[in-house]
Amino acid sequence: MEDVIIIGGSFAGLAAALQLGRARRKVTVLDTGQRRNRFAGRSHGVLGHDHKPPSDIWAEARQQLARYPTITLLNARADSITGAIDNFSVLTGDGESLGARRLILSYGVVDQMPDVPGFAENWGASVIPCPYCDGFEVAGQHWGLVWSGPQSMNQVKLFDDWTDRLTVFADGHDIPPDVRADLARRNTPVVDGRITGIARHGDHGATVKLDTGADAVVDILFAHPRTKPSASLHDSLSLATVDTSTGIALKTDERRETSMPGVYAAGDLANPGIPSVTTAVWQGAMAGIFAQQSMLV
Ligand SMILES: Cc1cc2nc3c(=O)[nH]c(=O)nc-3n(C[C@H](O)[C@H](O)[C@H](O)COP(=O)(O)OP(=O)(O)OC[C@H]3O[C@@H](n4cnc5c(N)ncnc54)[C@H](O)[C@@H]3O)c2cc1C
Numbered sequence: 201m202e203d204v205i206i207i208g209g210s211f212a213g214l215a216a217a218l219q220l221g222r223a224r225r226k227v228t229v230l231d232t233g234q235r236r237n238r239f240a241g242r243s244h245g246v247l248g249h250d251h252k253p254p255s256d257i258w259a260e261a262r263q264q265l266a267r268y269p270t271i272t273l274l275n276a277r278a279d280s281i282t283g284a285i286d287n288f289s290v291l292t293g294d295g296e297s298l299g300a301r302r303l304i305l306s307y308g309v310v311d312q313m314p315d316v317p318g319f320a321e322n323w324g325a326s327v328i329p330c331p332y333c334d335g336f337e338v339a340g341q342h343w344g345l346v347w348s349g350p351q352s353m354n355q356v357k358l359f360d361d362w363t364d365r366l367t368v369f370a371d372g373h374d375i376p377p378d379v380r381a382d383l384a385r386r387n388t389p390v391v392d393g394r395i396t397g398i399a400r401h402g403d404h405g406a407t408v409k410l411d412t413g414a415d416a417v418v419d420i421l422f423a424h425p426r427t428k429p430s431a432s433l434h435d436s437l438s439l440a441t442v443d444t445s446t447g448i449a450l451k452t453d454e455r456r457e458t459s460m461p462g463v464y465a466a467g468d469l470a471n472p473g474i475p476s477v478t479t480a481v482w483q484g485a486m487a488g489i490f491a492q493q494s495m496l497v
Contacts, residue, residue, distance in 0.1 A: 212467025
């Protein structure tokens with residue numbers, strides 16, 4: 201029996217494993233290698249790792265974990281979870297059954313791309329979600345924002361620190377007159393119509409095709425598709441969730457424990473705030489430490 205099984209071995213899961221391995225606890229990490237930022241050429245804003253390919257950060261972390269004899273990294277999917285505190289079972293996609301006293305869920309979320317030709321193909325290059333991640337590199341250029349609801353106004357205000365050339369694409373949303381007046385006051389034009397296609401030009405430029413027949417060209421396009429958890433294992437345990445502006449997140453307390461004793465959660469899966477590698481690492485480290493402390497006698 202393991203002390204802890206970690207499901208999802210990316211930034212949050214590996215950070216949890218590091219703390220547990222250093223405390224000499226037996227831990228197995230299951231991972232399917234589909235990190236959320238795998239579409240991005242470079243990762244930004246992570247202290248000590250700025251401007252590195254995300255796969256390099258992940259590979260270096262895995263290499264460092266090899267020092268710890270009680271950590272096992274498995275390239276395997278967790279298919280189901282049963283049991284309760286001190287006696288959980290995890291069934292892997294390979295049909296192996298593993299037991300553990302504690303679980304850490306860090307299997308992240310999936311961005312649900314709209315069915316628009318060119319959207320998924322250009323995700324991470326000319327269609328991106330986050331100015332903190334990639335805004336500096338395109339500061340001062342002509343940005344586009346795909347409107348996704350009232351929360352998009354926060355993005356408009358946020359983008360002010362990076363550019364004064366922003367175009368909003370309504371994409372079929374009914375933007376109210378007072379919001380349009382606010383956008384006009386900010387010199388932010390609104391392009392009406394639904395987006396029917398996105399074509400990339402250059403490194404990150406985007407031509408946005410519209411059902412009105414018009415095309416609009418921007419240097420980079422920001423969009424915030426809804427997310428969903430990468431697996432539904434939390435549903436089988438009936439874990440409590442909270443609503444976020446783009447999806448749901450697992451509810452945890454300040455020790456990163458979910459609504460079920462012995463089950464901890466970290467990273468984008470359990471982050472109703474601003475998702476990032478740094479936040480995932482911090483939450484993962486805390487989940488590892490608190491899971492370990494919960495086993496002290
Ligand atoms: C295009 C893009 C660019 C980004 N750029 C940046 C950036 O520059 N800087 C930054 O800080 N953040 C960036 N982010 C955000 C960052 O990617 C996430 O915040 C971070 O990856 C969250 O880490 P995580 O460990 O919670 O989840 P993830 O990195 O998404 O990892 C989850 C892991 O769980 C695995 N998994 C899923 N289901 C199972 C299962 N059933 N069994 C086993 N394993 C499973 C997956 O394969 C995956 O490896 C970016 C995001 C996107 C979409």
